[in-house]
Amino acid sequence: MSASPGALFADPFHEEFGTWMWGYTPYGGGGYGEVAAVAAAVGEGDDGAFFDAWVSAGDRLRAEAEESEAMGRRSASDLYLRASAFYASAYHPLFGDPVDPRLLEGFRRQIEAFEAGLALRGVHPVAVEVDEARIPAYLIPAFGREDEVRPLLILVNGYDATVTDSYFASAVAALQRGYHCLVFDGPGQGAVLFEQGVPMRPDWEVVVSAVIDYALTSPIVDPDRIVISGWSLGGYLAPRAASGDSRIAACIADPGQWDLGAGLAGFARQLGATDDEAANLTSLDDAVLDRLMSAIESNRKLRWSIVQRGFWVNGVSDLRSFLAKSAEYRIDDVDAIRCPVLLTQAEGDPIASAVPAFAAALHDVTVVEFTSAEGAGGHCSMRNRSTLNRRVLDWLDDTLGLD
Template identity: 30%
Template sequence: MTPPNPATPQRRAFMAAAAGTLAQPVLAQTQPAPAQADKPAARLERSRTRVQGFADAEMDYQLLRQLGAARYGGASVGECLALAQRIKNGDPASWIQEFAAAGARQEADALIRARRGHAASARDQYLVACNNYRAAEYYSSVQAPEHQRLGLKSRECFLAAMQQQGGGFDTVSLPWRDTPLPAYYVRSPHAGARRGKTLLIISGYDGTLEETWLAYGRAALERGYHLMLITGPGQMDTLRFYPGMAFIPEYERIGKLALDHVLARPGTDARRVALMGISYGGYFATRMAAHEPRIRALIANSPIVDLHAYMVSFVGFDPAEMSDAQDIRLADVDQIPPSVLPPQTREMMRNLMLRLGQPSFRQAYRRLRDFRVGDDGLRRIRCPALALVGEGEGPEPLAQHAHFLKTVGGPSASHVFTVAEGADGHCQIGNLAYSAAVSMDWLDEVFAAR
């Protein structure tokens, strides 16, 4: 086939669409630090670390994502900036190499500290290692053995951190066909002996159980919530165990499994069970709530009611309507020159097709048409619902946010995060603590009435 012309709308579309839900505007896009930064300083200066990111928008967003995790112990600002100086702009292989090496160094350090009896220090280092392995996993092709290895290393470090923390943590397998789905349950140390409130959280396209714990898990536990972190077919956690498993539209089936598990636990108050969805999880959670009256409160961050329209908004036209001549098939991806399709975009496009279980870009977008929650489903959501979105996410996420609020059958509330709050981007990665404050305070007030 003839590769698409870089100047055409289709070419721009491929780059945006392949980035999935995280191809978002960023607050700063600057060139990486110059190579001479690694040379010995000729004069006295405060630090050789520079606050600089990447010219590539997606890579800069991923750096901001990593920096944001520092709020709850998932990263060190200094280490992230030092890594950025060594990573080649827009080069996934460079990113993977540096973040994987950082994860290995931190994991080794954590093990030494654990053996010397320093449980708190070991836990903190394991958490940072876990998140750095996740960052490396993000840019790996889902077809590559390295993707699975990095993902399992992230999980292994997280489990080691929980062991150092001690108590109240369980790994869970939810019975999905012949492929049990991984999940975590954490009992709040502040919940007391009585039946307590529970928050289930599901992430999206490339979030993980471990990253979700870092983003909102600690905040929920501190506020007295038991925590159930869940994942389903096609998500990063399940790909670690079942690389060929694709996304399904009917996530209410996963919601039923998770609710069955949580409500069977003796510490659960069935009147106070909430569900939160992050990124693609905004669709998953909304779909679950439309079918599950056992969900007593819903937080959609952001509320995605039509995943196909959401993804089309990134590209400016509908790839589902491409002609055969325009379509890009899995077998074609590696044949397109890097000058037309950069390595980062190539892997993102390939991953999108694989994770939707489709042989071409056009077919992937046609499959996305099945991922929607109709107005009848929205009206069936009778529980209180909170809709979150960033003002920098673009017209389509904001429009779906407004439609959700107008259509849901129960009481609804909203928060639009702003640039001034440092939280206008997708999933509020730049200010997770404020995002947690908005969502958890709302949930506390909803459940206080019960």
């Protein structure tokens, strides 16, 4: 498969992951030229070359950060965090179980740089315990209002992203607006998956309730203005949390999701399943599963999404178990979500197709649409996060009455 016109990376698979950084550029992530330089270093190379190029760029930034710190410059924190974003870009193609040692190497460098950058701002991680998981959480005060009691925005990742991504994609914009932010990786995410081997769980209200308990120990958190915001799979996890914890004052789902099993039915039809087969994914016979698995294995992106990522994140080893596990991700008691909810809907994101039905079931809901014409029509508007953040935070300012 050849690169599309205008692409930086020769491999379209690398292009998708390699250009995530553009969503972070307005908030201190790498610029176009840096991404182009990484792409040139990768050239026609494989996933190993992709990993090496990003890590090399991260090492360069980390060395610059260390020099800046030694000289007492204020830029050191920003440089460490920027390096963290480069390391985080390196290992996505290497997802899978057993865990690739290079993935762990890149991730550990990422977290070391991330924590070094935050430590220079007085922010240090805590471990929030939820059953067998030790969740790393970082409570970051609003810029310039560090000692004030302010609303708290809790950011939830999905299948792919980690705390570094949450920071650049969402937290910086909110911190600039006067929100304290809490970023964390839960079961099936970041360190909890990579280092502890704890898979994802559908009852995200249990996870977030423990995180809120920790947040409320901080004197700067306004207990009446706690907001949950999730992107990608977090568009299910955040409203699921809101359905089970009344302390949440507002919820943002990017894009809004309430039944992953229903979404997989449409996916199965695209792979050739009949309507009857798609309606009964948890009870398919082996021949149909083999047919679906053959279609998945023949497509690199699908294989990565389902086998390398989906199986690993969910702690399963076959398609039948993956489908059964995915069917557990459903918000049965939508009526329990009593707080105001914002659902994003990007026109080119197939995951957003369930937004209208979800919106119709909610009490107090706002749907914000994003289009390809404004460069924000892709999944989570990654090519134009600044537009998404502006609209989402305007809604949140109005909803909470933020001064």
